[in-house]
Amino acid sequence: AQSVTQPDIHITVSEGASLELRCNYSYGATPYLFWYVQSPGQGLQLLLKYFSGDTLVQGIKGFEAEFKRSQSSFNLRKPSVHWSDAAEYFCAVGGGDYKLSFGAGTTVTVRA
Amino acid sequence: DTEVTQTPKHLVMGMTNKKSLKCEQHMGHRAMYWYKQKAKKPPELMFVYSYEKLSINESVPSRFSPECPNSSLLNLHLHALQPEDSALYLCASSQDTRDSYNEQFFGPGTRLTVL
Numbered sequence: 285a286q287s288v289t290q291p292d293i294h295i296t297v298s299e300g301a302s303l304e305l306r307c308n309y310s311y312g313a314t315p316y317l318f319w320y321v322q323s324p325g326q327g328l329q330l331l332l333k334y335f336s337g338d339t340l341v342q343g344i345k346g347f348e349a350e351f352k353r354s355q356s357s358f359n360l361r362k363p364s365v366h367w368s369d370a371a372e373y374f375c376a377v378g379g380g381d382y383k384l385s386f387g388a389g390t391t392v393t394v395r396a
Numbered sequence: 397d398t399e400v401t402q403t404p405k406h407l408v409m410g411m412t413n414k415k416s417l418k419c420e421q422h423m424g425h426r427a428m429y430w431y432k433q434k435a436k437k438p439p440e441l442m443f444v445y446s447y448e449k450l451s452i453n454e455s456v457p458s459r460f461s462p463e464c465p466n467s468s469l470l471n472l473h474l475h476a477l478q479p480e481d482s483a484l485y486l487c488a489s490s491q492d493t494r495d496s497y498n499e500q501f502f503g504p505g506t507r508l509t510v511l
Contacts, residue, residue: 318499327400327486328439328502374438382427382452382490384500386438 286311286377290387297365298395305360305390307375316378317358319349322389323371331373334358345369370394399423400503402487408509411477417506419470419487428470429500430462431486439486445470446492477510484508 289308297303309315316335320328332343339351349360358375375387400421409415419428427446431439444452445464459481461473470487484507488500 320502325484325505325507327402327504328488330499330501333499372436382429382444382446383441389436389438391436 286315286379286383286385288375288377288385288387290373290375290390292390293388294391294393296393296395299367300364303360303362303365303369303392305373305375305392307358307360307387308356309358309375309377310356311377311379313379317349317351318376318378318384319343319347319358319360320374320376320386321345321371322374328374331360365392365394367394367396400487400489400501402485402503402506404506405504406507406509408511409474409477410511411479413477414473414475416474417472417485417487417508419472419503420468421489421501421503422468423489423501424467425489425501426467426492427490428464429488429490430470430472431488433484433486433505443472474508477508479510482508482510 287310291306318333319331321331322328331347332341334341334351341349347362351358373390376384378384403418429444430442433439441454442456443462448464459476463471484505486505487503490500
């Protein structure tokens with residue numbers, strides 16, 4: 285069975301500071317990994333995805349993520365956060381069928 | 397067009413009402429999904445349609461009734477709901493449920509309140 289753990293429930297970061305969100309997955313074969321962002325009252329927007337190839341993936345809004353198979357991790361990073369990055373972030377793993385397993389999410393608060 | 401649209405944005409209904417949520421995509425996707433999301437929780441899968449046929453029902457109560465009239469449209473019919481059904485209902489679509497990449501595109505959701 286596939287699963288995702290996001291160890292941090294809530295992170296507060298100052299505007300302009302760097303951000304790293306952790307994601308650990310459990311999956312028996314090659315995982316398909318995703319990071320989604322959800323602003324309050326909105327749907328989920330795909331930030332980036334990893335299927336194969338280069339383990340450092342670039343996404344939208346200046347985000348990047350690194351796949352580390354040895355650590356079963358897919359951490360999301362941004363060098364300098366903006367107030368508009370305050371949102372809920374979900375890591376998800378797919379196994380090549382319909383099922384997308386989400387982590388519990390990390391709430392990011394940005395302080396001025 | 398890489399957008400999934402949902403109507404209405406907000407819906408308030410009584411426990412005896414019948415209402416419907418609508419979802420539309422024009423990306424040529426053949427898989428469509430309904431999710432339920434409670435506040436501060438991840439989305440929970442409810443139904444999956446593949447090539448306009450219901451392929452997955454995640455043990456959802458019969459007061460929720462999905463319908464896929466064609467490959468672009470997905471409806472969720474609601475009847476005799478309970479207050480605990482209040483949530484954000486998200487629609488999503490993907491190329492195909494058999495697609496190894498299965499990237500799902502989400503709509504903005506319908507915020508449902510059951511009184």
